[in-house]
Amino acid sequence: MSTLNSATLTLGVCDYPEHVPENEWTAHAQRQKELGLAYVRLAEFSWAKIEPQDGRFDWQWLDNAIDIYTQHGLKIVMCTPTATPPAWLIQKHPQILAIDAQGQTMRFGSRRHYDHASLLYREESKRITTLMAQRYGNNPAVIGWQTDNELGHEGTAVSYGGASAMAFPQWLSERYQTLDALNQAWGCAFWSQDYSDWQQVNPPNLTAVRQPNPSHALDYQRFCSDMIDEFQQVQIDVLRALSPGRFLTHNFVIFAQEFDLYKVAKNLDFVAWDSYPIGMLEFFATWESEETKTEFARTGHPDLVSFNHDLYRGIKGGRDFWVMEQQCGHANWAQYNPLPAAGAVKLWTAQAWAHGASSVTYFRWRASHMAQEIMHSGLLQQDGRADRGYQEVKDFDPSNFALEKVNARVALLHDYNSLWIYNLQPHNKDLSYWHQFMMFYSALRELGVDVDIIHPEQLANKNYALVVAPALTLMTPEIATQLHHTAEKCPLVFGPRTAFREHSGRVAKHGQFELIDTLVGVKLANFDSLRPTISQQIEQEDKQASFSAKLWCESYVLTTAIATHRYTDGPMQGMAAVSKHEQVSVIGALSATLIKSVLKDVLTEQGIDTFELPKGLRLSRRGDTTLVLNFNQQDVEWHGNTYPGVSFTDL
Incomplete structure (x- = not known):
């Protein structure tokens, strides 16, 4: 595999030579090299520039750009341009367009306006990828490829009509074999939803006056995830054949939840993601107070950023990842886009390295003069002057940051099926899978503990001092078996809603914990979705500490476990809020201080040092x-x- 062959962190930049006059390219490449950058990412939105009309190509501009970068000692990360099918292609084949949840056909004029299930668009994607790989695949300056761009981002993972609607029944028939099996798995006896023909099954949008059947919606999410996987695999197959020895990656996004990243990334060499700490704060820290958002308005919240680093390090089982787009000034797409604090770009770069990044790519080289991203900054301002981030990159010495292993002793278990089914029926409008997950993650980070974020299936042959499952809502026999094996080696801590659903999305026949009941030693008594003005008080059994829970509480009937914390008021008064059976604990209440206290006790028992870190x-x-x-x-x-x-x- 062609890489940068560096034992230390490397830096690069996203550049768009097609956006500026060609007589400026040489000066740009020279400055990039002087800045200490090792490579440029190119061409992810360039289809119309490469093929301005059907079958008519202009490669010369890209050839010239690559030659100039190469002459200045820069390497190339080449991208397939399939995130932006050009206007002539849409005019020729409008059926490739996606359909939104309201049944409206997307129009040309932005990006990712295609249906991943479209066989016609897959062929077009294969065609342009093949042509690019034939031309540049063996160029010694090209060290690797990025497929497409931010797959599924901004609500584009799902199309509710067209090719997806046509392909969904076939996907279901292969999965369930018979309609009886489908009707049983989805619980179609409810509201007379039984199907007697595969073609009666539509995408789960516009379902009259109420929400769709959650099992139907869960399977549609799985289907759309599989379509993205198949769509990308077409490009991977081409690039493996025509550009051997080069790495293949994809730039995923913050808190990606539109598809199963473990599946979609399986045939990539490593994963990359696009880090925008300030924009991330607004759109994904919805559970944080405005006061906290204000405190970190110019730096991003440390746990939101580091969570994504740890997530992407774990997608490929601990392999180093890249940051393919690193914010280096103000962004343009969030509701609020403050200027980063002085030093923030260096801080973010160091943080990425500390969590396992082997390369950081700044977005972008020069601020755009045109179109949707005019308000987005780059390392250079529109007039070519160095912006604030430029100087911070100049002052950052990546040679001080060796590519050693991140040795986390604690693992957090993450699963996209649990995420989807949790969010389909949150039962509290202020609650989500990510919210609950981040309560456990932040508790560990506040205690100064490094963590791996992995899928339960990745636990095999791993040795951790502690494994935490914050929101493992959907349980399968395979995962349950792995959890039993893990509990023989180290403590387990589960969060609320653990094992409440089975693979179909239905509740297990014998209720919550059915597949792990001997592991946890409790049964669910009740759950309580709390209004914002309601809290539940909890006391430790030894009376040494008390806590206040918000949003969600579960109480448990003890079978073989003991209660370590109980509710002291409300309808669950006297019931177990936290239980422990041998090495397995279950936390049933969402209280940041309770979660942190329980985790700290387990960490101490395991000999892991903890710290009381100041905020931030x-x-x-x-x-x-x-x-x-x-x-x-x-x-x-x-x-x-x-x-x-x-x-x-x-x-």
């Missing part, structure tokens, strides 16, 4: 190096040392 201060370890990262805009004192705002410091 985090520890991250890679190899023998520990970084203290301060995401606050003011200095923070901790352990007798003063850490300046928005900085990182070697311990």
Whole structure:
């Protein structure tokens, strides 16, 4: 595999030579090399520039750009341009367009306006990918490929008509074999939803006055995920054949939930993701107070950023990842787009490395003069002057950051089927899978603990000191078996709604915990979805601590477990809120302080050091190096040392 062959962190940039006059390209390449950048990412939105009309090609501009970069010692990450099918292709084949949840056909004028299930569009994607790979696949400057761009992002993973609607019944028939099996799995006896012909099954949108059958919606999400996987695989097959020895990756997005990343990434060499810490704060930290958002408005919340780093490191089982787009100034797409604090770009770069990144690519080289991203910054301003991020990249020395292993002793279990079924019926409008998951993740990060985020199937042959399953709602026999094996080696901690659903999305016949009942030693008594004005009080059995829970509470009937915490008021008064059976604990209440307290006790029992970190201060370890990262805009004192705002410091 062609790589940068570096033992330390490497830096690159996303560049769009087609956006500026060609007489400026040489100066840009020279400045990029002087800045210490090793490569440029090219061409992900260039289909219309390469093929302005059906069958008429203009390769010369891209040939010239590659030659200039190469002459200045820069490598190339080439992209397939399939995220932006050109206007002539839409005019010729309008049936490739996706259909939204309201039944409206998407129109040309933005990006990702195609249906992944369209066999016609897959052939067009294969054609343009083949032509690009034939021309550039063996160019020594090309070190790797990025497929498409941000698959499924911005609600584009699902099409509710066209090719997807036609393909869904066949996908179901292959999965269930008989309609009786489908009707049973979906619980179609409810509301007289039984099907007598495969062609009666439509996508789960516009379902009259109520929400669709959740099992129907779950399977449609799985189907759309499979269509994305198949769509990308067409490109992977072409690139493997025509560009051997080059890496293949894809740039996923923040808190991606539109498809099963474990499946979609399985045939990539490593994963990459696009990191925009400030925009991420607004759109994904919906459970945080406005006060917290304001505190981290110019740095992004440290746990939201690091969560995604840990997630993408875990997708391929701990393999190093790339940040393919790193915010280096203000973005343009969030509801609010503050200017980052001075030092934030260096902080984000160091943080990415500490969580397992081997390369960071800044978005973008020069701010755009045109179209949708005019308000988005780059390393250069529109007039070519160096922007703030440019100087921070210049001052950052990547050779100090060796590519050693991240050795986390704690694992968090993540599963997309659980995410989908949880969010289909949250039972509380302020609650989501990510919200619950992040309560456990933040508790560990606040205690100074490094974590791996992995799928339960990845537990095989792994040795952790602690495994935590924050929201493993959907349970299968295979996962249950793996959890039983894991409990023989280390403690397990489960969060609310654990094992409430089976693979079909139905509740198990014997209720919650059916497949792991001997592991947890409890049965569900009741769950309680709390209004924002209601809280439930909880007390530790030894009376040493009390806690207040919001949003969601579960109470348990003890079979072989003991109660370590009980509710002290409300309809669950006296019932178990937290249980423990041998090495397995179940936390039934959503209380940040309760979760942190229980996890701290287990970590201490396992001999893992914990810390009481000040707000916004985090520890991250890679190899023998520990970084203290301060995401606050003011200095923070901790352990007798003063850490300046928005900085990182070697311990």
